[in-house]
Amino acid sequence: MDYFEGAKIQIRAYLIFVILAENLLLIVGIWFAVAKLYLPLAYVALGAYAVSVIMTFIITVAATDFAMQPLQAIWRAVMHLAPNHNNVAAPDINKLVVGRTLVTNLTAQIYQIASVAEQTASVVDKQSSSLKANFIASNMPLPLFVLDASQTIVYTNAAAGAYLGRNADDMIGQNVYSILNMLFPSEATFNVWLQQAKTNSVTSSSFWERVRIDVSDNQPTRLFDLAAYYNKGNSLHYETMLILFDHTKSYSQDDQAVSLIALGVHELRTPLALLRGYIETFDEETQGKLDPELAGFMAKMKATAQQLTAFVNNILNVARVDNDQLSLKLHEENWPMVLQSAVDMMSLRAEVRGITLKLNIAEGLPTVGADRISMQEVIDNLIDNAIKYSGSSKQITISSSVNAEGFVETSVQDDGVGIPANIVQNLFTKFYRDHRNRAQIGGTGLGLFLCKAIVTAHGGNIWVKSKEGKGSTFSFTLLPYSRLADEVKNSDNKEIARVAHGWIKNHSLYRR
């Protein structure tokens, strides 16, 4: 209030000074006019009144302006801050004659209040936008997981809770791998991407298809597409976002298609076995009695029946892999013998197409742990592919030796049409077919998928090296039996039971 009193005194003093000055001026003027100019008093009085009217008018205007100065400055200050009057300039307080301290003080207060109001407004704004984000995230009908740098769940929404059959809040603070048991169709898993993103990127995103997740104990496995976003060093610890898209329905239609085909194909087994039996009997008992052309037909008949049998077995085994029912029994096997007999079984099919199978087996191979029938199928499929894609080339080389890691590595090499680099990575995926050859070359897109499932269940790897126009080499590894010896010790009957899956577990570095 001191500033206010100060301003009042200033204005009062100004008014007193001006009025006294005016009075003095009038009296001096009257005295001068009466005493020196001897003007008649009546005129002087009239003149004095006129002067007084004019001066009062001038003084009032000046005094009003003067007294209103502080108010005007404050008005400017308020208007300057008012949202719709932003063209009003801020008052220049230094030019103020009257009430400067009052005005300085008041405008400072006004500015402060305004800035508090502004802050409050912006906080409200922020709160409402985070409310919006929260609303979207928690009500989004897709399962969402937000992870910190240690893959711990820091946020998850209602849809995630509903899918996993648990309370969303209960999952917070748990490691994502302990909540989501993800099985990927290839080695490019979520964890592989995340580790790469952590090393190489500030932000990164990726997408996976056909990921199997056991969502809850009593429900069948569901199939998802997965999308993830990575953001290094996020201040909220929201480092990785993971969204699941449920495609169980469409993906399981593919699997059901296999099951359905398998159901039908199963009924082909007996007639096929009979057909092969009759062909075999005819072949044996007409040996040397047929003319060369008929003997050739007999060979082709036999080869075709074998091919059909292999096709039927492929379908049935893929259906088994899908249901985790392809069980393998690994025994100690003399690999050269297994390979030789597998190649012998295929030689007729190659022969009727004019192709020679050449077998190169290194000396002194160790025995391997293998399921003989499944391995026969792997070799069957690889040689069958080599025959189909041989083009004009007439030789397929099958070789086997011990590689640098001590595994038994077996390769099937053709000099045929080869595979373009961009499709190599999809080759071992179910139903994948090289579209270039779909029309000319038959196939189900299941053979290599099955090979991979079988080889992986053996603990080995399968891969391809190929050059378009130059041919392809498919190779796979098997473990020497000695490396499986530990597992055998724990088994009753010298065999190791494995189940072939078409899925890669999300290998995690995480240990709890």
Added chain:
Amino acid sequence: MDLQPSSMTPIDTTTSPHAGKHILCVEDEHFISELYARALTKAGYLIDIESDGTNALAKAQSDNYDVILLDLMIPSIDGIEILRRLRDPAQTKPLKAKVIIITNLEQRDDVRADIEKQADGYIIKAEITPHELAEFLDNMAL
């Protein structure tokens, strides 16, 4: 062409280490039994075919055979029941014959293991040709 085993003379009795051994083939699918009969006879075995469960059980219990090929799906008494009765000391004295299951039935692993425990062999018909069956028997210690 008459494929009844009784009317066939072994073509070459020296080809098999078990030439002259008696086989009972319990199989109601005629195409399969005639194929097996021809291949096994050719390999030097004497083969008797039976398609009915009750008759098959009676024949098996006579203990005149070295090998019994037993299909699981046959009329009147099924193969599993025949096997059970053959292995039950109260119903059948121990047989000299090896009992080999021949089937196309998809079995659960545990069911199959149960059957295999009581039998001397287990063959999926769709996975084996008649010639391979003969080889399988040749390699058995009879």
